[in-house]
Amino acid sequence: MYDFLIIGCGFAGSVLAERLAKEGKKILIVDKRNHIAGNAYDFYNKEGILIHKYGPHIFHTNSEDVFKYLSKFTEWRPYEHRVLGSVDGQLVPIPINLTTINKLYGKNLNSDEVVGFLASKAELRKPVLTSEDVVLNVVGKELYEKFFRGYTRKQWDLDPSELDASVTARVPTRTNADDRYFTDSLQAMPKNGYTEMFQKMLSHENIHVMLNTNYKDIVDIIPHRQLIYTGPIDGYFDYQFGKLPYRSIDFKFETLDQENYQETGTINYPTSNLYTRITEFKHLTGQKHHKTTIVYEYPTAEGDPYYPIPRKENQDVYNQYKRLADETPNVFFTGRLGTYKYYNMDQVVAQSLALFRKIIKEENAVQQ
Known part of the structure; x- marks a missing residue:
């Protein structure tokens, strides 16, 4: 008997798994992918360059609590992201x-x-x-x-x-010469990558990880007291009010036989080309290597759900699912997909820490 079955090994699920395990709860965390860390998953490609499988993930926050929490599982490399835009034949700062x-x-x-x-x-x-x-x-x-x-x-x-x-x-306009993409007080990258940070987060003896697993195949046969769901909320309810739309991205990776490709981490292409931007990972990771890997991003309607589409009609559909979710006992919906809202990584961590406190508070109230 598990105390919690957690669906999804990204930030939302993994933070909750770690916190609850520390409280003595038995946790089973499952993911349909073949790896932990959700969209933040990074790995060394065949040339030995550390890349982000699902596009660039740059950590920034104003929350000392979030930063302090994650610092239990990683050292940090200071990094301030800079973006240039290809506009009128020249490269200029964005924002x-x-x-x-x-x-x-x-x-x-x-x-x-x-x-x-x-x-x-x-x-x-x-x-x-x-x-x-x-x-x-x-x-x-x-x-x-x-x-x-x-x-x-x-x-x-x-x-x-x-x-x-x-x-x-979300994109400010500045009247000074600050060319950082983010202005948060804490900006850094996990020193050895996100995946290592997640490995440490999930290494507690009370946590059991199952990958390559569709939770629907096991939810009725593995005993558990409560469920935490970080997948798409419409999928949980079998799309009974229709499918919530997302934008996805087709990532095209290219490794080049040169030390550097571009002068900054990301270059945006607002008007030219079919892709939106090119990111060069070595700027983000600080890795020294005689080759470099870049990724082109081509937005698409099909594929993994990355960006909830913020329009009133979509929010109305989500609100129907939210009412169902609120009426579903012993199931907690959280994360970007579980709440149909675009969150930065630090916001997901903060949301998960808040949900953890709520769960523990409710349990303590029941026991008294």
Whole structure:
């Protein structure tokens, strides 16, 4: 008899497995893939280069609690991610910043002047309902076309005018020369990779891991008291309200017989090419190697579910599943797929730590 059957070995499931095991709970964690670590899984390819199987995963957080928790399972390599965009035949910083504006327009503005410059370009939109509204409000039509519209159409197969405001609200516009992609107070990469961190997280004697396993094949035959589900919530309920749509990515890896390919970790292609971006892993990992591996990302409608599509009609369908989930005893739904919401890695860890505290609190209340 297991205390918890946990579906999914990514951040959501693995953090809960580790925390509950420490409390003396017997855990069975299963995953349909042949590896742990979910989408954060990394490994050494045949040339010996450490790569991320499901595209670049860059850790950043403002939560000291999350960072301190994960530090039990890994040392860190300081790393601040930088992204360039291929725009008008040159490479400029993304998010848009002071340098971006000066390079694109051949100007020498300071921070105060760039505020006025952007204000002169902005198109006031009220109310702000869509991703298009967000961008036009801040930078106007020209920069919207150069940086956002084409990229968004490739990524989501929708025009920004059809997407929730939250999508482009994630990407700030800066009036200083800060060219870091993230501004979180804690930015680092697991020193020996994510997979090793997960191996340590799941190494507790109370945790049993089963890979290559569809939970539906075992859920009725392996006794367990409670279930934690981190897979797609619509799949759990056999799609009775219809399938929740996701965007996926087709990753094309290429290893080159040269030390470096590009000057920064990621280069975005907002208007040119079918792919959205190219990432070179050695920038992220700090690995020294005489060859280098890059990955091209081609967004697609088919494949593994990566990005919930933030539109009102999809949220309405999710809310129907959420009501069912709330009425399902002894089952907890969590993680990006279990709650149909785009979370960064640190947010998933925080969500799992919060759910752990809730579970323990409820158990203690029952026992009293």
